[in-house]
Amino acid sequence: MAVVNKRIFDTDNALKGSFNGLFGKWQILTYASFVFAYAIIVGWIDRLHDYTLLEPSLIDCKSDNVTLVNISTIQRLSGRKISYYNESNFSVELPITYNLTYGETVISEFQVLCDLAAFVKVPRFSGYLGFILGSILLGYASDRGGRKMIILACIWTTGIMSIFQLVGHDFISYLFFQFFIGLFIGGIQASFLPAIIEMFPINFRSFYGVFFHTIVCIFQLILPLLAKSFKSWKLLQIFVTAPILLTAILQWFVYESIFWYLAHKEYDKAIRVLTKLAKRNGILFESKFKQAKDFLHAKHSKATQVDILPLLRLQDLDVLGKKYPQVDMAELQKQKSNSSKLRRFLNSLKGASYRSTNTIYRPFDFIYSPTLFVYVLILLGLWFTNGVTDSIESVKKTDNLDIYSHNSLSILTLMIASISAVGCALLKFGRRWMIFLAYLVIEVCLLGFLIASLNENKDQETLVTLNVLYYLCKYSVQFGYIFLMLITAELFPTSLRCTGLGLCFALKMIGSYIASPYLLNYTSTKAQMVYCLLTLFFGAMTLFLPETKTFPLPRSILQIEAMPTTIGKKLRSHKVKFACERRQTLENRKQYTPVADANRLVTNVSVNNSTHLTDAGNMSLNQNSNYSKHLINESNDEPHGVYDTVNSVHDIEQDDHNKYYYNHNESKKSSQLDQNTFMDRKLGKIVEVPSKNITRNNSSSDLQEQSKV
Missing domain, CATH: 1.20.1250.20 (MFS general substrate transporter like domains)
Known part of the structure; x- marks a missing residue:
């Protein structure tokens, strides 16, 4: 594991640097617009079935002493009316009388009554099924493609599906569009709160992550009054769907989450978003977040960078091998000859590419x-x-x-x-x-x-x-x-x-x-x-x-x-114990090496009084060789298993969470600590070097020298 001096991207200070005082005007405007759209979807459209699916209290089917025409259930649900044969043996529609206590509902309009009463539950089931699938699938899509795109697409598509539901002429089409309404509402529910709490610093996260529920309740409280006023389910649905047109302003108010950018190592885009927010709040962002320039140019450094994930997934090995000859790809090349998309997928299910230090999972x-x-x-x-x-x-x-x-x-x-x-x-x-x-x-x-x-x-x-x-x-x-x-x-x-x-x-x-x-x-x-x-x-x-x-x-x-939790402490203790036993076994067999293969590249960066251009800009790394050797020996214990790391100081992101977790005394030696304290100290020292970028600045000879340390 690479151990280097730390370049800090403190997300909390970066968010605070975009406004003055207790809140930023533009953040509040964005939050209000977001909550308004969410309240329309969750407070109104999602609760419509409480009123549009009400059954008439008095129903008279009048099917006694008549011979009904043989009509299948699908035909009935598709809009064909129930009928019977009169005295002249002609087919006549059977009159079904019911009261209009709740006005014209979906059940009464499509006559899901009498022998079809069991199908009243189907619209709710359709919406529930769509919600379950949407919350999982679209939640994953939000993690992969970004919060903004998924949330806005779900909001507007929900409105479109609601309109389509109105123009349907039978119960089956109503069920079809109800499924998709539930699908996109599930996507909104899965993506909305993460987008909200990623907008604000720690001190304000709880309030803004809780307050929007009150707004949703206000909208829900208005809905019974609207349902009682409109005696037609279509008029009610039009009224609660129309305000979605106002959510078009979200396209200009809402920005992508900076946490999502950071997880994908798009530091420059995160800085640009924060700079725009600060400018709209009348603040110069660089004056409050001193490292803004460094991270803004992180993706435009002189060092050539590539995504290492395709390498680890056995893709484009030939190209990468020619471009980066210092990386030993023999084992990966051997695996590629027997690999396929199905096998890579199965390996991913086995956790072959999982590392606890990854930022993309x-x-x-x-x-x-x-x-x-x-x-x-x-x-x-x-x-x-x-x-x-x-x-x-x-x-x-x-x-x-x-x-x-x-x-x-x-x-x-x-x-x-x-x-x-x-x-x-x-x-x-x-x-x-x-x-x-x-x-x-x-x-x-x-x-x-x-x-x-x-x-x-x-x-x-x-x-x-x-x-x-x-x-x-x-x-x-x-x-x-x-x-x-x-x-x-x-x-x-x-x-x-x-x-x-x-x-x-x-x-x-x-x-x-x-x-x-x-x-x-x-x-x-x-x-x-x-x-x-x-x-x-x-x-x-x-x-x-x-x-x-x-x-x-x-x-x-x-x-x-x-x-810090009881469960986490015990599991960490077990990991450290297992890692120590494994290291001792390997040392006894004289088979332990710091660098095992391209997937486990553990190196030490030792730069004396020099300046490296990194993903975080120009960063001076002054390291003592003895201290570096001490850290790399400590990193070889690997209590968390095998890490994806690279022999580069590029794309270094400080694990700014450590200051909230552990305080360690670097003067103490690891041999004097018990296993739990050793683990705590190690977590305080490790800098996350994500398995995303690799540079050709390090020659193969440098790599061999580093591996000997």
Whole structure:
């Protein structure tokens, strides 16, 4: 592993350098535009089915004593009306009478009534299925292609699909477009919060990552009033879809996330974005972020740079071998002769290209990090139970409240929970304890529902108690969901943030699908007991997650593994022990070498009183040879496994998270430390040298000399 003096790209200071005071005017304008578009999609369009799929309360099919025409179910759903044979043996449309309490809904217009009543659930299922697929696939696309492009495309495509749904003439076309609406809403949900929290420094991240839920609740509270005013589902859908036209301004207000640029090593583009933001706020960015010029010209240095990832994936080896003869590619060439796209794909599934120090990961690389894998399992369980408890309806709607009033009261409860979460964010409370307390209250409510279900005699006092527990459960579910969404986005590296959040949203929707009274409705006594146990278990497991409120957003899995937790400490101790044993075995066999192959290129950069032009600009590297030798010996322990590193000081990015994780004393020797302290000290010294760039400045002779050190 290369150990060099550090060129710092402090993302927190860089973000603060784009505005003065507590907030930047342009950032607030961008945030407001973003939240407005999100509230239209999630607060209105996503909740339309609560009102457009209402069934008439009184239905008279009048199919007795008549002979119905033999029409298939597909024909009925495609728009053909049910009919019967009259006395003259002619086909006549069968009159179906129903009341218009809720106006003209999708169910009444397409006559999904009588014998077709079972298909009322299908639109919800179609939307849920689209949401699950969209949150995973489009979340991954957001990590690969950028936040801005995916979010804007999903917002505008959702509006287009909503319009197409209006012009459909049958129930099947309605289902078709409902699937795509759910698909793109899932993409928005997976990408929105990462884009928001990557706009602001640490001190403001909690507030802005929580406040937008209150705006969404305001839009949701307006929706019942609109649904009650418009007696046609088409008019209602047109009204809530039309404001999407205003979101066209996002094309000019929104910039790509600088974290996404940094993960892809596009330092110059990140600096340009921050410079534009600072200029619009009336600030000279270079005066507040001194390294701006260095990083601005990082991609235009005199050193020739190439992407090393194709080399590691066995692509273009012939070209790279001719251009960079100092890199030994014999083993890679041998592998390429027996390689194929399928084999490379299978190798990627095995984690062949995974390194904890990478900044770009494949979708499921987290399974190769034991620490992050445990965190993800806990998060998935929390999201699943949140979906279950959010959809369970243990209280029947009373006769005194119609559907509009009942939904308004529920949404008002959610708004109170959102405002409470904003207050906790301002007071800088931690995420873990807020989630734990919320799940503890949910557990009490579920136990109350379970006890009430065993009591057959439900008097007035029992009903009042159930109503109190119901709204308390709604409050706690929303409160826990807000902080759960925040900690999830903060526990994934940049190139997996949207993918991980999308996967969690998919689990939430599966839980909702299981417990929703409009879908599977698994709410029996046994099912409720299972929900109680899951909520208790995963709520307690929340305390094993790291507290992320004071940490910068991670850009690599190594930074997540370094977060202080009981789980992380034990797994790191096991890694160090295994690495030490392996090194001792290799030394005993006299087979250990610092440089093993092109995939594990461990070198030391030793430059005495000289200046190197790097990705971060002109950087003076004054290193003592003894100190360098000490560090390279320490790096050979490799407690984190094999790293992708290169023999170059180019493209060096300081792991600015280390200052929040560990403070080490360089005067102490590693032999005097125990395994855990040695690990902590090592993490403080290692500079991430991503496996992205390689230069031809180092000759093969230099490489051999470095390998002998």
